[in-house]
Amino acid sequence: MECPRILIFESLDEMALKALQWLTEKTAAQDTVSVALSGGNTPQALFECIVKLDKGTVDWNKLLVFWGDERCVPPEHTDSNFRSAQKSILIPLDIPEEHIFRMQGEAEPEKEAARYSQLLAEHLTMVGGFPQFDLVLLGLGEDGHTASIFPGNDSLFATTQFCSVAKHPQSGQHRITLTGTVINHAAEVVFLVTGTPKAGIVSQIAETPELVHYPAAKVSPVSGKLTWLVDKSAASGLKT
Ligand code: 6PG
Numbered sequence: 001m002e003c004p005r006i007l008i009f010e011s012l013d014e015m016a017l018k019a020l021q022w023l024t025e026k027t028a029a030q031d032t033v034s035v036a037l038s039g040g041n042t043p044q045a046l047f048e049c050i051v052k053l054d055k056g057t058v059d060w061n062k063l064l065v066f067w068g069d070e071r072c073v074p075p076e077h078t079d080s081n082f083r084s085a086q087k088s089i090l091i092p093l094d095i096p097e098e099h100i101f102r103m104q105g106e107a108e109p110e111k112e113a114a115r116y117s118q119l120l121a122e123h124l125t126m127v128g129g130f131p132q133f134d135l136v137l138l139g140l141g142e143d144g145h146t147a148s149i150f151p152g153n154d155s156l157f158a159t160t161q162f163c164s165v166a167k168h169p170q171s172g173q174h175r176i177t178l179t180g181t182v183i184n185h186a187a188e189v190v191f192l193v194t195g196t197p198k199a200g201i202v203s204q205i206a207e208t209p210e211l212v213h214y215p216a217a218k219v220s221p222v223s224g225k226l227t228w229l230v231d232k233s234a235a236s237g238l239k240t
Contacts, residue, residue, distance in 0.1 A: 009231050015229050051088070068183070072176065113176050116163045138192070144201055184220060194231040
């Protein structure tokens with residue numbers, strides 16, 4: 001696999017411009033572009049910048065929107081990743097409802113993991129036995145989790161399942177999450193990380209991934225296309 005690219009930005013606006021450039025190119029080149037959105041504050045802040053800076057170069061009607069993970073709460077709940085995305089990007093960009101594939105946080109978790117797995121198989125191209133996203137966006141937790149793959153759940157990077165039920169180690173909140181194998185079968189994976197609290201873990205994962213046992217360190221797409229978009233604070237621990 002190619003070394004992950006680490007792109008350092010002065011601001012979220014600069015990061016958003018990079019994302020818009022990628023989306024412009026992809027929606028010009030493909031009939032549809034399937035993206036799995038991440039939850040968390042960083043991705044939401046980036047989505048707001050994308051909307052603010054959008055100049056009409058992206059064919060948003062080609063975007064097929066999925067989630068990398070969802071909290072097991074109703075869609076109107078303040079914890080819902082769907083609700084956050086709906087407010088920050090789906091409504092502002094008027095993404096067609098038929099292109100939005102929500103993980104149903106209100107459903108029974110195991111049943112929803114199975115339903116969403118089936119949905120992925122129906123809507124995405126299968127590659128190597130797994131549904132392939134054009135892009136999976138990921139955040140990074142301070143404990144090294146990504147999506148809702150928390151420390152101690154490395155088996156999710158070797159499973160044949162597409163989605164799984166997870167449990168937040170502190171809150172006990174149940175989550176639906178893409179498995180690490182689905183994430184690693186994406187055509188492209190991009191981490192979005194900002195803030196000084198993440199600097200230590202970013203440098204550990206970027207520079208000595210083999211020495212750390214963080215789920216985020218196990219993200220290594222078969223395609224080889226892994227990029228970290230980080231701001232200067234999150235990059236402050238990097239040697240190079
Ligand atoms: C979630 C996310 C989670 C998040 C990280 C980073 O549902 O919470 O999927 O993986 O991306 O915890 O979150 P912040 O960007 O808010 O630090």
